Amino acid sequence: MDYWERLFLYNKKLLMPRVNQLLNWVMGINFLCGIVFLLTIVYEYGFRISAAEYNLIHTVYHTVWVIFLVTTTIQIVFRQEDSSFKFTPWTWILTILLYLTLLPVVFKKPEETTGVYWVWVFFHHAYYKGTILVLLSFSQLSGILVRLLGKRTNPSLILAGSFLVFILLGTGLLMLPRATYHGISFMDALFTATSATCVTGLVTVDVPSTFTLEGQILIILLIQIGGLGVMTLTSFFAMFFMGNTSLYNQLMVGDMISSNSLNSLLSTLLYILGFTLAIEGVGMVVIWLSVHGTLGMTLQEELFFSAFHSVSAFCNAGFSTLPGGMGNPAVMQGHNLLYITLGLLIALGGIGFPILVNLYETVAYYLQAGKFWLLRRSGRFRKKVHLYNLNTKIVLVATVFLLIGGTLAIAALEWNHSFAGMPVADKWVHAFFNSSCPRTAGFASVGLTSLSTQTLLLMVVLMMIGGGTQSTSGGVKVNVFAVVLINLWAVVRGTDRVAILRRELSHDSIRRSNAALILYLLLAFLAIFLLSMLEPEAGLLAVTFECVSALSTVGSSLDLTPTLGNDSKLLVILLMYIGRVGAFTLLTGLVRQEKKRNYRYPSDNIIIN
Structure with a gap:
């Protein structure tokens, strides 16, 4: 040798x-x-x-x-x-x-x-x-x-645990001396941190009078982290600055953010962050233009106000730095652009990041096609037949239908009630704004206790439906609700196939959608039952509204949240956490999954009707 x-x-x-x-x-x-x-x-x-x-x-x-x-x-x-x-x-x-x-x-x-x-x-x-x-x-x-x-740890438990860690960190940070004016109890800090991280908006204290500028910055950071998702941020930093790590890591992260392939994993993460910052930036500018010189703020205060509400709206959090929220008299008149901007930001945040990516790819395709046609380049342009995937079509159609339907219904119910005395244009703007907020941002331009019972029931339904999957919103999601309705219509018609927009839905999608709706209803009923026992003096409608709002991470309340006892606050905290992480995520992380079997039992029928 x-x-x-x-x-x-x-x-x-x-x-x-x-x-x-x-x-x-x-x-x-x-x-x-x-x-x-x-x-x-x-x-x-x-x-x-x-x-x-x-x-x-x-x-x-x-x-x-x-x-x-x-x-x-x-x-x-x-x-x-x-x-x-x-x-x-x-x-x-x-x-x-x-x-x-x-x-x-x-x-x-x-x-x-x-x-x-x-x-x-x-x-x-x-x-x-x-x-x-x-x-x-x-x-x-x-x-x-x-x-x-990469340690083969259950990704569902990691996702749930990461949110829990940030909630506890946020609780400690909000209890720091410079975060509040006169201090805050542990329970109220925990409630606020959970509401911000889970992008809900329910608060037991008045935000502008309780939290200093440092405390409000902490809240908006928790909202941004919760809106984007802890794993989205951590995956971006790890893969952007440290490489693509292991193949198993990439598969898990890709499943969490719905990336089409491993090659597009980092680009999908960049799209998510880019869309978020771009939309929030544009929203901040428009909000600043709508309030500039009208609220008696300095330039720095106006910019912070605009940034705070843009992030809060896009992340569907519903937090506000105005006393009384968006129903503050200072913005109720002459600020229609502000309400329209917030409503559009809520809608964009609620349709989901996969839909935003799909829309971006579609716009890029049309721009490329237009450039090819204008320059008359040699060669053949490769046309795409299916620009929008089925998920995008369902979410967009359902979102537009719910926004328009909710706006018309609220305008009809409140035209001469809570909207009485407003100009016609203001009535339509506030109807649109209060229709978009239950999906799931807890803003409100009028006191919810002043709304009619029919409007409140409509809002409960809108809160239950929520926004799109893998978005900043909560609820059972419009995708799930649409699949359940389509399946119901197929059963009524007696067809053995469930199809929509010339696409047949998979059996697994139907099963999971029905299970998600049933699970949500069971959790909502259990929460209403427990909260009605803990708060016997509260009305049933107020209790139902509070539980559905927390479970759907909406943040709207019939003035019940500030009056809750500590036991009730813990229940609402748990509901907000489950609503943001997802009941299915928690169950799949806690319940042992069965292995795939290579045999089948004989089938049989159950008498339904």
Whole structure:
């Protein structure tokens, strides 16, 4: 055996295991540093700190920065192709941005008259360094969470557990001294954090008078996390900055976000985040234009108001920073554009991310076809026959029908009742707004207790139906409700096949839709039964409205929420959690799944009627 062969064997058998062990230690150190860094941020902005504590905090920041520089260098020097940490193009960009923070250390501060001075100031700024460290911390934490999927852990339990973790974190953050004006109890903080993370909107305290600006920022961050979905965010960070991880991870994440293939997994995640930020950004601008100079706010307050309500509406949360919510007298007149914008944002958030992706692909196809036709390019343009999938068609048709039908019904019932005295245009706008809110955003432009009983019953039905699957809304979902009605009509007609829009629905879709509706009704009845016992003085309609609103993550209430006792609050918290995570998700995670059997029992019929 020659020298090179012995060196190769030594490198593979003795050196490489130690290198892998070193890289695992580095990943563990990065994980701990990420946690320490984020906790230090919480301490700095959550408590009123002294000068000595301020210096200590920035010492921790500097230490974490140095450790990240050292560990990143080690990962670059000893990186391997088969390592669990893979350097993607975006990882290299983030690494370069991290190394650029060394420029102010290596080079002295230049004179202010030179153009290099502003470059030096930019890379020396605390916000720049802090942003890089936050991205590194989130990528490390996300990588750990996504790798849990590779341990063959039940993805349903991971999804439910991740929401629970964020609810508990949000509860602790909302109890920080700088988050509220006069403090808040644990139960009210838990209720608010659950309502925000589960994008519900029910509150036991008045948001603008209880929470400071820092507390309201925490609420809107919890809403954004809950609206996008914890696994969507963590999967994006893990795959964007750390590679595509294992095949099993990709399959699990793809199933959660309804990606068509593994090749389009990252692009689907980018679509989801891109659509969310783009729609919320446009909504923020329109809301700001509609309220600018009319509410007596400063420019900064108007921008925060616009951003808060845009995120709250698109995520179907229903939180508001106005006293009395959207029924505040300051916006009731002359702000029709505000209500229309919020209603459209609620509808877009409620149709679901897969439908938004499908609509984007359709628009891109038509633009490409138009470009091909205008430029008269040589070759043959490949036409698509089925631009919209069946799920998109069902959701869009059902959403339009429910919005128009609900608007007409509410306008007819409340025209001379709660809408009396309003101009005709305002009546139609408020009818549209109050028709879109029960699907599932808890805004209300008029007091719900002033509505007629028939309108409230209609809202209960709209809350039960909810929005599209894999959206920010709750309820049984319009997809499920549509399939149940289509199946009912097929049974009435005596057909053995359930078809719609020239497509036959699968047997599994029908079974799951019927089961989802029955499960929802059972949970709603059990909740109404228990809450009526816990709150005997409340009316049955108010109790029913509260339970359906919580289970459907709507956030509307007949003024019952602030009067609930602690036991009732815990019940409503559980309903909001189940409604956001999904009863099916919890059951499939807790109940052992049976293996597929290769035999069948003899079939028989049950007397139905």
